[in-house]
Amino acid sequence: MTINLQKHSPQSQTLQPDRTSHPAPDVAIFLRELHGGGAEKVLLNLARGFIDRGLSVDLVLARASGHYLSQVPPEIRIVDLQAKWVPLSLPKLVRYLRQVQPERLLAALHYPCEIALWAKRLAGVSTRIVVTEHNHLSIESKRIPQLSVRLTPLAARLFYPWADEIVAVSQGVAEDLSRITRLKRDRIQVIYNPIILPELFTLAQEPVEHPWFRSGEPPVVLAVGRLHPQKDFPTLIRAFAQVRQVRPARLAILGDGPERERLIELIESLGLSNDVALLGFTQNPYAYMAKAAMLALSSEWEGLPTVLVEAMALGTPIISTNCKSGPAEILAQGRYGELTPVGDSDAIAAAILKTLAAPKRIIDPEWLNQFTWATCTQQYADILGVSQPKMK
Structure with missing residues (x-):
């Protein structure tokens, strides 16, 4: 041995x-x-x-x-x-x-x-x-x-x-x-x-080559996570389909995992192939976060979702399911982002539309310090x- x-x-x-x-x-x-x-x-x-x-x-x-x-x-x-x-x-x-x-x-x-x-x-x-x-x-x-x-x-x-x-x-x-x-x-x-490392802010300034993140393009809703049932991306995609009926927008999902083919089938069945992209894993999701209109988390359960803290540190607006556990703690019970019920595509769609129309929230630096x-x-x-x- x-x-x-x-x-x-x-x-x-x-x-x-x-x-x-x-x-x-x-x-x-x-x-x-x-x-x-x-x-x-x-x-x-x-x-x-x-x-x-x-x-x-x-x-x-x-x-x-x-x-x-x-x-x-x-x-x-x-x-x-x-x-x-x-x-x-x-x-x-x-x-x-x-x-x-x-x-x-x-x-x-x-x-x-x-x-x-x-x-x-x-x-x-x-x-x-x-x-x-x-x-x-x-x-x-x-x-x-x-x-x-x-x-x-x-x-x-x-x-x-x-x-x-x-x-x-x-x-x-x-x-x-x-x-x-x-x-x-x-x-x-x-x-x-x-979670909040010094280089996070430097990495966030790097360019993103994907054309959706260029100036003048429709707002991008970003999700980051493994393509796994825990993350409940089907509910997020269905919610985005409702958003798309109301206004121009795009949904980009960073991550790999076993649900990829299932999600592609859902995207195609909803006619969203031109507006939803599965971009795979990236070493630097922060550049995407900094340029996205918001970060969305649709998980059924979590421990302490890292991406919410990263987005909050970068000043990116957030919507998240109020799953057990972590999102409510991170977002100060909704003070720093929208919380929605788990598995509710209607509520997620409403939160996305509300966040797209609202000004960014100011995060207390002392709150961020604990992360x-x-x-x-x-x-x-x-x-x-x-x-x-x-x-x-």
Whole structure:
């Protein structure tokens, strides 16, 4: 069994038992892979925050693949467990913990959180394990038919009590997790995601080549997210069909996923092929956000939707379903954006039309501060028990 460590070198290194050549990092972060999801982006942002504070970081991946892999800074050591299936990463993670013995490991998503907890027990090490919950589990487990997803509430109830610390990304997620696990609410800490990075504003100024975003074109409603049933893009597309009957506009959706063909069929059946575009995944959605007339989120459930914070920081008007959980917290119960019922295309259409006709809302900088890179990185450093070097 081998474990590969990489620092953006074409030559992978094999992890050997000699810890003098591979010293323990200040923080290890364990994920499945680095595909284009919000949670993966958040953990990468957090890793960058630790590096910026002068800490060493191991990014331990069940499989080193995904859109964000190219964005990993060279200072971060990538540990590729090369597991074809996430549960198969357990014995290699056990070996990593025994050999490297990091003082602390942060895990996110299912089942990396449960695997990390089991790995600590099997490895017999003192590594401090912090698990983070990014989704509203009780809804997710009912809406997605996969057995592995159906079992996540049970897995959390059985194994999350083993964690040294438990973090939820929103108050709604924390309350839901408390009910599922039967843990006291004060056992779960809430830390918002480190979303607002300094370069967000620079990236937002980059040009967008798509002709819809040129000056003088009809307003563009932008949606960003994986093409997955959770995001409920069919309801958004049906709502946009109503908007299109009232005034010229366009809908652009950034993201890839299993629902692509189904969404194309819906777009064609509604006669919207000239006004709705599925633009695929992009490394820089901020340039699109800054030039869009608004950002729309139609999700059936969330944890803390990253795109709402990004759009809010850029001053882009927002409409969102009032799903569990996160949108109401981010938008201050509707103060900073329109909230609509889940699955209601009529309400979404009305909110789009209202937002297109309304002036932009002014966001309190203090409100945005709770989602900044510096604030959230500090809160994670505190809960991980990392010393607090000064920011560079």
